[in-house]
Amino acid sequence: MRFLGPRSISSLLKTALDVVYYGLFSVVISLAIIILALISVPTLAKNVLLHIATLAPLAQSLHIVTVALILLAYGISLSGYLVVMALTRQVFLTLAEGNVFHSDNTRRLRLMGFCLGGVEIFGYATRLFTEKVMHVPLGTGYGLRTVSAWFSILVVFVLAEVFREGAKLRKEADLTI
Amino acid sequence: MGVRIHLDHLLVKKRLSLIELSDRTGLSVRDLEILRDQKALAMRLKTIELLCRALDCTPNELMTIEN
Numbered sequence: 744m745r746f747l748g749p750r751s752i753s754s755l756l757k758t759a760l761d762v763v764y765y766g767l768f769s770v771v772i773s774l775a776i777i778i779l780a781l782i783s784v785p786t787l788a789k790n791v792l793l794h795i796a797t798l799a800p801l802a803q804s805l806h807i808v809t810v811a812l813i814l815l816a817y818g819i820s821l822s823g824y825l826v827v828m829a830l831t832r833q834v835f836l837t838l839a840e841g842n843v844f845h846s847d848n849t850r851r852l853r854l855m856g857f858c859l860g861g862v863e864i865f866g867y868a869t870r871l872f873t874e875k876v877m878h879v880p881l882g883t884g885y886g887l888r889t890v891s892a893w894f895s896i897l898v899v900f901v902l903a904e905v906f907r908e909g910a911k912l913r914k915e916a917d918l919t920i
Numbered sequence: 921m922g923v924r925i926h927l928d929h930l931l932v933k934k935r936l937s938l939i940e941l942s943d944r945t946g947l948s949v950r951d952l953e954i955l956r957d958q959k960a961l962a963m964r965l966k967t968i969e970l971l972c973r974a975l976d977c978t979p980n981e982l983m984t985i986e987n
Contacts, residue, residue, distance in 0.1 A: 918961040920951045 748841035757835040764828045771825055774818040781811050809877060816869045823862035830855045844909035852903035859896045863889075925963075925983045927956040930975045944974040 745751035830851045837845040873879045931941065938956070942949045947970065954960050955971075968979050975982070 915961050918954060918959060920947065920955055920960050920963055920967050 747838055747843060749839065751839065753835055753838040757832065757839045760828065760832045760835055764825070764832055767821060767825050767828055771818060771821050774814055774821065778811050778814050778818065781814065813873070813879075816865075816873075820862055820865060820869070823858050823865065827855050827858045827862075830858070844906060844913045846910045846914075849903050849907040849910060852899055852906055856896050856899040856903060859892075859899060863892050863896065922958075922986055923983050924986045925955050925958060925960070926981065927952065927971075930977060930982065931956075934975055936975075941971075941974055945970040947971075 747753055834848050834851050834855075837843070837848055931938065936944075938949050938952050941947075942952055945952075947967065955963070963983075968982065971977075971982055972979055
């Protein structure tokens with residue numbers, strides 16, 4: 744079983760990432776359309792809220808701007824994941840080509856780490872804002888998930904350094920005659 | 921300070937082209953170009969031996985340390 748190069752596991756993963764990326768892209772576009780629709784047609788807001796289980800009780804009390812803000816927060820968060828997905832696809836493209844220690848992969852992985860960190864912090868800020876300012880209870884659920892999220896982000900940064908070192912060694916090998 | 925490889929000078933002296941040197945040594949033309957253009961980071965002992973034999977020179981003639 745091959746893990747790198749054409750017709751390998753990484754090639755298969757690249758295809759799977761393509762599917763997820765375009766799916767996520769459609770969701771983000773749909774959200775943007777919904778936000779625009781909510782702003783254009785005010786009565787839509789309550790109907791949309793009724794279909795979101797955690798927000799259904801608030802459907803009667805929330806203002807249209809609030810609904811648009813909630814969806815905007817979802818949209819921004821998903822856009823962050825979209826960028827991460829796009830960068831992952833580019834990394835996997837180099838892996839599927841068998842070009843493992845590509846010099847651009849370091850930059851991609853670092854950017855991926857910053858994006859994941861940004862999405863995580865944005866999530867905390869949104870949660871805080873929703874609970875404290877808008878008084879929408881979102882319940883618990885940030886314990887172990889937070890630890891694993893930051894652990895993953897640190898792993899991505901470490902991997903970026905591994906790729907940087909690999910690219911440096913590869914360049915040295917290429918220029919050793 | 922760096923190591924300078926006098927491949928261009930030796931090629932002129934021996935009236936050889938890079939392609940002919942490539943045929944004599946078995947090294948690729950691309951690798952020889954890297955050496956000639958002073959872009960190489962390191963040289964294997966085997967490469968030094970091949971070049972010295974093909975160009976009939978000593979390692980000291982092939983490369984010098986520059987200030």
